[in-house]
Amino acid sequence: MIDKPSASEYAPFYAGYISKAPAGDVVELLDRQKDLVRRLSAATPAEQETFRYAAGKWSVREVAGHMTDAERVFGYRAFRIARGDETPLEGFDENEFVANSTFHERSLSSLIDELVLVRDANLAIFCGLSSEEWMRKGTANGSPVSVRALAFILVGHMHHHMDILRDRYGLKIDPK
DSSP states (O other): OOOOOOGGGSOGGGHHHHHHSOSSOHHHHHHHHHHHHHHHHHHSOGGGTTOOSSTTSOOHHHHHHHHHHHHHHHHHHHHHHHTTOOSOBOOOOHHHHHHTSOGGGSOHHHHHHHHHHHHHHHHHHHHTOOHHHHHOEEEETTEEEEHHHHHHHHHHHHHHHHHHHHHTTOOOOOOO
16 A cells, blocks of 8 residues: 655645545555546536636636646656656646647547546556655656655645536536
8 A cells, every 4th residue: 555645755835735635545546536537527518518617717628638637747757756767857837738738629528538548547557666666756846756746646636626626617526
């Protein structure tokens, strides 16, 4: 079982995401979230996929696309660090990523399908890691981070956005 990381394994910015991750084995948590995002697709009427709760905010489709972008970036960071790559990894501007995407032209179900595929790819990597690889640290976005922390950041990041989709977009997504 891979437990939550200590505060020395990630930048303070990520503490909110890690705190949203429930207790438990991170691999199991990551796997269970696939059902959660599938419920997002089922809970969103087609006419609400392009809804924005305020001017300048992302649509439901864009939130789903952003979750996939983050899944790729954090998963790539975890992969590189797990493999012992000591190259400092750059940050990314999530707003620029969304602004330069075509998420608004795709159906929510296609975006969710892609997110689940990327999560499955990350799970395949995480499932093959040794105890030593889980604990490796690297540098991402100018701060130290462990592979273990990145996995928990992925869990917490998805919970964060699912909470926003429920609270600000009014989507009825059962968290269980």
